[in-house]
Amino acid sequence: MGSRWRDLQQSIVSSQFWKSIFRVGIPNTNRKRVLAMLGNVVLHLHPVKTRKSGVKMRYTWCAGGVTFFLFLVLTFTGLLLMFYYRPTVEYAFVDILDLREQVPFGIMREVHRWGAHAMVISVWIHMFRVFMTGSYKPPREFNWVIGVILLVLTLLLSFTGYLLPWDQLAIWAITVGSNMASATPLLGIQGPGTGLLKIGDIALVTSTNDARFGLLGGRFVGAGALLRFYVLHCVGIPLVAAFLMAVHFWRVRKDGGISGPM
Amino acid sequence: MSSAPETLPSSSPDVALDGVTRRSTLKWMILAWTGFAAATGAGLTATMRFMFPNVLFEPPTRFKAGDPSSYAIGVDERWKEKFGIWIVRNTTSIYALVATCVHLGCTPNWLQAQNKFKCPCHGSGYYISGINFEGPAPRALERAEIQVSGEDGQIIVDKAVRFLYESGQWTDPNAFVKMA
Numbered sequence: 001m002g003s004r005w006r007d008l009q010q011s012i013v014s015s016q017f018w019k020s021i022f023r024v025g026i027p028n029t030n031r032k033r034v035l036a037m038l039g040n041v042v043l044h045l046h047p048v049k050t051r052k053s054g055v056k057m058r059y060t061w062c063a064g065g066v067t068f069f070l071f072l073v074l075t076f077t078g079l080l081l082m083f084y085y086r087p088t089v090e091y092a093f094v095d096i097l098d099l100r101e102q103v104p105f106g107i108m109r110e111v112h113r114w115g116a117h118a119m120v121i122s123v124w125i126h127m128f129r130v131f132m133t134g135s136y137k138p139p140r141e142f143n144w145v146i147g148v149i150l151l152v153l154t155l156l157l158s159f160t161g162y163l164l165p166w167d168q169l170a171i172w173a174i175t176v177g178s179n180m181a182s183a184t185p186l187l188g189i190q191g192p193g194t195g196l197l198k199i200g201d202i203a204l205v206t207s208t209n210d211a212r213f214g215l216l217g218g219r220f221v222g223a224g225a226l227l228r229f230y231v232l233h234c235v236g237i238p239l240v241a242a243f244l245m246a247v248h249f250w251r252v253r254k255d256g257g258i259s260g261p262m
Numbered sequence: 263m264s265s266a267p268e269t270l271p272s273s274s275p276d277v278a279l280d281g282v283t284r285r286s287t288l289k290w291m292i293l294a295w296t297g298f299a300a301a302t303g304a305g306l307t308a309t310m311r312f313m314f315p316n317v318l319f320e321p322p323t324r325f326k327a328g329d330p331s332s333y334a335i336g337v338d339e340r341w342k343e344k345f346g347i348w349i350v351r352n353t354t355s356i357y358a359l360v361a362t363c364v365h366l367g368c369t370p371n372w373l374q375a376q377n378k379f380k381c382p383c384h385g386s387g388y389y390i391s392g393i394n395f396e397g398p399a400p401r402a403l404e405r406a407e408i409q410v411s412g413e414d415g416q417i418i419v420d421k422a423v424r425f426l427y428e429s430g431q432w433t434d435p436n437a438f439v440k441m442a
Contacts, residue, residue, distance in 0.1 A: 175367045179366045
């Protein structure tokens with residue numbers, strides 16, 4: 001019986017099908033472990049070796065890992081919400097209500113909402129930990145810069161998602177937020193230096209081509225802004241963030257793994 | 263068996279090696295990179311321009327607001343929802359206030375009991391004249407151009423033309439309609 005089981009196992013493991021997927025066999029030596037890491041597109045972003053301190057919760061707080069996990073949760077729940085939500089003035093608000101009232105497991109919307117809040121918080125905690133442990137110091141200074149860009153993208157995801165329920169809170173919050181964009185130097189209609197940009201009496205920056213207009217696709221928060229924010233929220237910003245996350249993780253590995261205690 | 267080759271390849275930029283000189287290579291590289299940079303720049307510009315449409319489906323800024331005698335003394339909110347305008351009549355004139363808070367763009371409410379405009383977002387308050395007196399608003403509400411049509415005697419309001427209190431423009435003849 002035992003030898004028959006081993007034969008079966010052997011025939012599976014030595015089959016072309018098995019070998020075409022698992023190329024190095026059972027990773028029972030250090031060399032095979034390294035090859036298993038390098039031969040896997042997901043694992044190769046991860047360091048081949050992790051220091052003991054790198055998995056020490058009291059040191060890392062796992063804040064970066066929690067952030068990434070929340071990003072995955074938000075991507076999955078967001079994808080589910082996209083099956084029901086229509087980003088138009090006519091439907092957006094009622095679709096949000098229907099998601100809660102009429103769709104089985106409509107709690108997905110709350111998971112997405114609370115996950116989004118949690119992700120913003122965990123990004124800040126991660127940044128705080130990296131700062132307090134001095135992990136931004138050479139050779140990791142470039143990764144800190146990427147991290148700051150990822151922080152901005154997280155906040156932009158939060159900002160664009162805030163409009164989508166299309167209730168009074170959302171509309172006026174984005175009205176206020178986007179009006180701040182009109183204070184952008186040179187590019188915003190009320191920004192410092194914008195008044196200098198004119199040919200004769202004709203102003204080059206107007207309410208139909210300034211930074212606020214580019215954000216909203218209109219002169220006030222309307223149908224254009226809703227669609228624009230939806231596309232940015234669901235496709236544009238997540239794509240850029242996913243790419244930068246890959247770079248972020250890859251650089252952690254290239255810069256010697258998670259920094260250890262002094 | 264090693265013997266020196268009869269002719270050494272020249273390092274001079276002007277001497278051709280298989281017809282290619284250092285100078286001609288650089289020339290082509292400059293041309294190619296300039297072309298590539300120009301094409302990239304044009305593509306980026308086109309992408310940016312794509313985000314700014316030529317036609318907006320927004321309500322017109324100029325509208326007819328009915329007969330002047332249809333307005334009683336006080337604040338009239340009939341055009342607030344559609345055009346974002348309050349028509350205000352006092353004993354001597356009618357003027358059009360733009361219903362956009364000058365702080366960060368929310369729509370204030372007219373509070374009849376307290377005789378003031380109050381913004382729900384950050385609490386800016388304005389007198390019935392539009393002059394700010396509380397909250398973060400840095401200046402007065404804007405007034406829009408208001409005229410009486412020569413054809414049918416109706417009020418015509420144009421939101422695209424603004425009159426600012428701090429610039430002393432509220433005394434402009436198009437900033438109000440005189441009432442007897």
